[in-house]
Amino acid sequence: MKLSRLAAASIFVSVVLMGTGMTSPVQAQQANMTFFVTSVGKGNGADLGGLEGADAHCLALAKAAGSKHANWRAYLSTTLPGGDAGVNARDRIGKGPWRNAKGVVVAKSVQDLHSARNNINKQTALTEKGEVVSGRGDAVNMHDILTGSDPAGNFSTAGGDTTCGNWIKSGEGSAIVGHHDLTGLKDTRHMKSWKLLAWLARLQSGKPEASGGAGLLYCFVAN
Numbered sequence: 001m002k003l004s005r006l007a008a009a010s011i012f013v014s015v016v017l018m019g020t021g022m023t024s025p026v027q028a029q030q031a032n033m034t035f036f037v038t039s040v041g042k043g044n045g046a047d048l049g050g051l052e053g054a055d056a057h058c059l060a061l062a063k064a065a066g067s068k069h070a071n072w073r074a075y076l077s078t079t080l081p082g083g084d085a086g087v088n089a090r091d092r093i094g095k096g097p098w099r100n101a102k103g104v105v106v107a108k109s110v111q112d113l114h115s116a117r118n119n120i121n122k123q124t125a126l127t128e129k130g131e132v133v134s135g136r137g138d139a140v141n142m143h144d145i146l147t148g149s150d151p152a153g154n155f156s157t158a159g160g161d162t163t164c165g166n167w168i169k170s171g172e173g174s175a176i177v178g179h180h181d182l183t184g185l186k187d188t189r190h191m192k193s194w195k196l197l198a199w200l201a202r203l204q205s206g207k208p209e210a211s212g213g214a215g216l217l218y219c220f221v222a223n
Contacts (some may be wrong), residue, residue, distance in 0.1 A: 032103070040061075045215045046169060051092075075220060088155055092220075108186045
């Protein structure tokens with residue numbers, strides 16, 4: 001079988017890289033990524049083992065993809081009973097900038113991330129593997145990404161359960177989610193939000209797929 005010059009050159013480069021231990025451009029980008037959507041849930045819906053368990057899930061997936069960073073944080077808020085202050089997602093993720101697995105900047109700062117200038121959408125909110133997450137209109141819709149946060153990235157004061165019991169419920173619960181593909185049932189800003197108030201998902205924590213999700217998270221390097 002004859003190979004084109006381009007294909008032969010590609011094979012040669014791959015062999016050279018394998019033989020020298022050098023990383024390819026794709027691998028280098030994944031090593032330097034500072035943002036991704038988890039390719040899989042933690043395995044028990046919105047029961048993540050709290051913030052610590054969610055962070056550990058981000059780290060495990062990032063490490064498996066070749067990330068050089070260790071301080072991964074899940075973009076999640078928590079609340080406390082009685083109106084006491086909870087944890088704000090925006091305060092957990094560092095200062096930016098953040099890049100996806102292909103090196104594309106999704107936000108330059110916390111302020112940029114929570115403004116209309118952010119660059120998060122279906123084409124840029126990639127997994128740690130650099131893959132697109134399916135959304136509304138695809139055969140399988142997984143666009144509900146858990147956040148538990150309000151439009152500014154803070155814990156919600158709306159009342160009720162907005163975090164599936166602070167991410168430890170394994171039965172019935174509810175949580176605020178975002179739509180990574182910026183689409184929803186209605187053409188409203190909440191339904192088109194990547195992070196916040198897309199809707200309050202009433203779901204069985206063990207079965208988030210029933211509401212258009214798979215227990216996926218946004219992960220950021222807290223730089």
